[in-house]
Amino acid sequence: MALTALLSVSDKTGILEFAQGLHALGCKLLSTGGTAKLLADNGLPVTEVAEHTGFPEMMDGRVKTLHPKIHGGLLARGDLPEHVAALAEHGITRIDILAVNLYPFEATVAKPGCTLEDAIENIDIGGPAMVRSAAKNWKDVSVLTDAAQYAEVLAELKAGGKTSDATRFKLSVAAFNRIAQYDAAISNYLSSVQADGSRSEYPGQMNSCFVKVQDLRYGENSHQSAALYRDLFPAPGSLVTGKQLQGKELSYNNIADADAAWECVKSFSAPACVIVKHANPCGVAVAASPAEAYAKAFKTDPTSAFGGIIAFNRPVDGAAAEAVSKQFVEVLMAPAFTPEALAVFKSKVNVRLLQIELPPGGATPWLQGRNAGDSKRVGSGLLLQSADNHFLKPEDLKVVTSLQPSAQQLDDLMFAWTVAQYVKSNAIVFCGGGMTLGVGAGQMSRVDSTKIAAIKASNAGLSLQGSVVASDAFFPFRDGLDVLADAGASCVIQPGGSMRDEEVIAAANERGIAMVFTGVRHFRH
Numbered sequence: 001m002a003l004t005a006l007l008s009v010s011d012k013t014g015i016l017e018f019a020q021g022l023h024a025l026g027c028k029l030l031s032t033g034g035t036a037k038l039l040a041d042n043g044l045p046v047t048e049v050a051e052h053t054g055f056p057e058m059m060d061g062r063v064k065t066l067h068p069k070i071h072g073g074l075l076a077r078g079d080l081p082e083h084v085a086a087l088a089e090h091g092i093t094r095i096d097i098l099a100v101n102l103y104p105f106e107a108t109v110a111k112p113g114c115t116l117e118d119a120i121e122n123i124d125i126g127g128p129a130m131v132r133s134a135a136k137n138w139k140d141v142s143v144l145t146d147a148a149q150y151a152e153v154l155a156e157l158k159a160g161g162k163t164s165d166a167t168r169f170k171l172s173v174a175a176f177n178r179i180a181q182y183d184a185a186i187s188n189y190l191s192s193v194q195a196d197g198s199r200s201e202y203p204g205q206m207n208s209c210f211v212k213v214q215d216l217r218y219g220e221n222s223h224q225s226a227a228l229y230r231d232l233f234p235a236p237g238s239l240v241t242g243k244q245l246q247g248k249e250l251s252y253n254n255i256a257d258a259d260a261a262w263e264c265v266k267s268f269s270a271p272a273c274v275i276v277k278h279a280n281p282c283g284v285a286v287a288a289s290p291a292e293a294y295a296k297a298f299k300t301d302p303t304s305a306f307g308g309i310i311a312f313n314r315p316v317d318g319a320a321a322e323a324v325s326k327q328f329v330e331v332l333m334a335p336a337f338t339p340e341a342l343a344v345f346k347s348k349v350n351v352r353l354l355q356i357e358l359p360p361g362g363a364t365p366w367l368q369g370r371n372a373g374d375s376k377r378v379g380s381g382l383l384l385q386s387a388d389n390h391f392l393k394p395e396d397l398k399v400v401t402s403l404q405p406s407a408q409q410l411d412d413l414m415f416a417w418t419v420a421q422y423v424k425s426n427a428i429v430f431c432g433g434g435m436t437l438g439v440g441a442g443q444m445s446r447v448d449s450t451k452i453a454a455i456k457a458s459n460a461g462l463s464l465q466g467s468v469v470a471s472d473a474f475f476p477f478r479d480g481l482d483v484l485a486d487a488g489a490s491c492v493i494q495p496g497g498s499m500r501d502e503e504v505i506a507a508a509n510e511r512g513i514a515m516v517f518t519g520v521r522h523f524r525h
Contacts, residue, residue: 003157004073005097006030008049008065008127010104012038014147018099019044021154025161027097032065033057052093065126074098074133078140097153098134099144102127102178106185116197123186131175138172139165145178181209181232202384208375213240219252226252235370237266237359245337246345247352254309254352258331261311262356263370264422265333268313270434273297274422276309280442284419285435290320290334296435298327301460309333313358316341390520392417397493400505403514405491409468413493413516416470421522427472428453428480430464430489437462438487446471447480454487464488472522474498478507485511495521 005027009015012035019029019039029046031039039046050056053067073095076083087094103124108114134143142153142163149171156163163171184207191204210229219226228250230240239259244250250258261276268286273293275283282304285296290312298305310324311333318340324332325344332345333354345351376383394410405413416431423429424442428449431437438457440449450469457464465488474497475481481504484492492508496517508515 002026002028003096003162004028004030004093005099006049006070006073006095006130007035007039007099008032008130009035009099009101010124010127011101011147014150015039015099016042018147018150018154019046021150022097022157025154025157030095065130068092070095070130071133074130074141075137076140077137095134095141097142097144098130099150100127100131101145101147102131102182105182105189109185109189116193116195119189119193124182128179128182131179135172135175135179138168142168143171143175145171145175149174177209183207184209201386206382206384214249216252216255217249224252228255235359237357238371239263239354239356242333242354242356245342245353245355246349247331248350250331250352254331257309258311258333258354260422261309261331262333264419265311265313266358267418267421271314272312274311275300275305276311277301277304277307280424280439281419281422281436282308282439283436286415287434290314290316291323294320294323296433298323299460299462300436300439301456302327303459318344321345388421388522388524390522392518392520396518397516398496398519399514399516400496400501401508401513401515403509403512405468405514405516409491409514412468413470413491416468417493417518417522420470420472421524423472423524425472425523425525427470427522427524428484429470430454430457430467430484430487431470432464432467437464437467446473446475447477447483450480450483450487454483457487466490468493470494472524474501474521475504476500478504481507481513482511485513489513491515493518495519497521 005022007015007019008031015035016038023029023044029039029044030049030052031046032049036046036048049065053069069092072092076087076094103122105122108122109119131143131145134141144150144153153163156167187205187207188203193199209232211232213228213230216226216228218224234240239262257276257279260279261274264281265272265274270286271290271293272286273290274281275297283297283300285293287293287296305327307328307330309331310329315336315338316334317338321341321344325348329351331352331354333356335358336355337353345353370389371387374385374387412431415434416429419436420427420429423439426443426446426449428440429436430453438453440453443449454464467489468491469484469489471494474495476498477500491514493516496519505515
């Protein structure tokens with residue numbers, strides 16, 4: 001008996017070729033509206049759903065497939081005699097293949113100026129109903145919800161006249177996933193708007209959909225299980241879009257640290273290298289070449305760099321690879337690796353090499369490939385916030401001391417401020433000449449972070465004379481400023497906003513230090 005296929009798609013990509021392939025195999029074609037017209041215009045014999053059901057489309061197409069002849073044909077189980085008898089009694093034809101993609105709700109609400117009416121009219125009703133019916137009856141029906149599935153189904157039909165149980169079940173799972181994604185998008189949108197069309201930044205119900213990339217060996221510790229998931233549509237240039245070229249499987253901690261390194265290195269336009277250890281940059285530098293940037297970054301803290309995560313924003317060449325290969329590195333990331341670089345690491349089979357394309361440029365390259373929002377799990381709840389994507393421009397700086405920073409100091413201040421954004425609070429970063437000199441991170445006291453940063457520089461044999469310092473939040477007292485002045489710093493960048501700003505400014509003038517305020521802080525918890 002010939003198979004019957006119902007094709008009803010909003011996105012027509014690949015549907016004509018799929019229908020032609022089905023017709024060549026002797027399948028009977030049912031279709032609706034624009035899809036039926038497309039098939040008929042290309043010479044395919046197709047029966048309109050309205051003709052099939054004997055019931056016309058109505059209400060501007062809102063009602064067309066919601067009919068027993070459609071859902072009976074999709075839901076009838078071939079292994080139950082009573083279902084087969086019901087089909088015969090009511091003249092219902094079994095539908096063996098369903099290809100449906102839904103009204104473009106997500107694309108509609110993403111458009112600037114989308115109205116509530118626009119959104120409502122792009123909520124598909126008949127499509128999801130058919131998909132759910134077909135997916136529930138997966139043992140008898142192949143349900144396709146993505147054009148990427150057409151080729152596999154055609155190939156199986158050509159080879160054996162039917163699809164396998166495994167394929168139908170896989171298609172069913174994909175179909176239910178698609179419906180879940182679709183309903184989540186509708187819920188997120190509608191629970192963020194009022195009847196007058198005004199919209200809140202955060203919906204009344206937050207529904208998130210992520211796709212599993214891989215299971216991980218374990219979580220932060222060996223007694224914890226873990227897996228990596230990605231957004232449905234990951235941003236270009238994000239970590240999850242990368243390709244692992246060699247090395248052991250990435251661990252939970254590898255991925256967390258790699259993300260911190262990659263997000264930081266993407267922030268620089270000049271060739272840059274970032275070395276991360278335990279979620280904090282322990283060395284960052286910009287230079288004329290990747291090899292030089294690495295050498296400068298490594299100098300900041302050679303001890304912590306051991307077993308670190310290293311990221312470049314330029315292709316790694318042979319020179320950079322030779323330099324990096326002399327230390328123990330867990331993960332090395334870059335937009336590309338030259339053949340010479342790959343040859344260097346070929347014998348180091350445990351080194352994980354990740355190739356990640358940089359995001360596209362444009363007017364705001366620092367925002368490309370970044371998340372729009374951040375989330376953090378708390379006990380039985382979730383904290384949501386917009387991502388810290390603030391980009392500081394030199395004209396935003398406010399000089400608050402009698403001493404003005406020089407042009408070179410301003411360059412170093414901007415560099416230091418960028419690094420501080422990726423250091424755990426309380427963050428203090430000494431820099432000079434396009435490289436970090438000392439990093440103090442994650443302390444309960446800002447003055448302790450300042451002391452630790454100075455100690456780290458001393459341990460690495462780096463002078464802080466004439467250095468600049470970035471503080472991710474304001475100095476609550478002058479004691480932190482006195483510590484960095486004693487260490488040799490000449491210029492400070494900080495948000496300002498403390499009740500004791502005047503005290504800290506007076507201390508800077510007293511110590512002969514230039515200070516600029518940003519008006520923005522960068523806590524990273």
